[in-house]
Amino acid sequence: MKISKREIKQRMERFEEVCRNSGMKLTHQRMEIFREVAQTSDHPDAEKVYQGVRKRMPTMSLDTVYRTLWLLKDLGLITTLGPPRERTRFDANLSHHHHFVCIQCGLTRDFYSDAFDELRLPDSVKAFGRMETTQVEVKGVCLKCNAKEKKPS
């Protein structure tokens, strides 16, 4: 799925601006890696980004792709899907439930909500395929981590 030229341009401009403001160097590699993620809505993994950039820049190495992607994430220029740098976790709760996940420590708690369960999906989603379940993920900071933030050591 391609992104419009206009949107890509905006994303690239934002990228360059954030780069400058944060003092990081604006290298050819970083531009191509960001461009690769910015120009698609396919949510590629590191390997996919690597393959894409390589076509334009055959000397690119996979470890630079990883370093750059995490850097871009820290700068808030991209986000990750699923638990980044985390292992798979398992859940024996088979009732329809939703999750609260702490973005600091990964603490995960189930919760229930009839309102969420009854959510009507927009028509645009129906075009993607057949729906099975809808789960809401609330990201935030848990009480413990919140306390640590306010009173550091």
Place this chain on the structure above:
Amino acid sequence: MKISKREIKQRMERFEEVCRNSGMKLTHQRMEIFREVAQTSDHPDAEKVYQGVRKRMPTMSLDTVYRTLWLLKDLGLITTLGPPRERTRFDANLSHHHHFVCIQCGLTRDFYSDAFDELRLPDSVKAFGRMETTQVEVKGVCLKCNAKEKKPS
């Protein structure tokens, strides 16, 4: 977070029933691994399950834990959080959006919904900590995979 004795018992009974019906053997190892996941709402990873089971059964090996967890998942006795057996994926779309994810091939598409964005969280969630974002994940089967299912080669 402990689960009530009553609920654990129900889960174990369901486990034994599914085991028998599916023809798989009801081994001591499998019971202890399932129990470990069933008795908590901590959403443990494989290592955590391994450590827990080991206290009761020191000969348990980590690879049996993995094999058993995936087996339990295939049987529908447990679910996984995050992209199971998948790599981290990246997204340059910073607008508030939600995801449709194909459970067969992993295809992921963004969509937008004001109704979802405005969702009011139940009070019970507020007790977990400070909220930041709420993202809806719709799981289903994409058009391509759906077509394959109906007309297998």
Place this chain on the structure above:
DNA sequence: TTAGGTGCAAATTCTTTGCACCCTG
């Protein structure tokens, strides 16, 4: 009894790191 299950150790896969050279600012 016997086919499926387990433990061990080795293999894979994904991701990170140390180090010497390179290039942006």
Place this chain on the structure above:
DNA sequence: CAGGGTGCAAAGAATTTGCACCTAA
């Protein structure tokens, strides 16, 4: 030209697999 950035190769972490022995049915 200085310090961060990159490529390479090797290390690490998470997960999987081959194989010989074991055990539930």
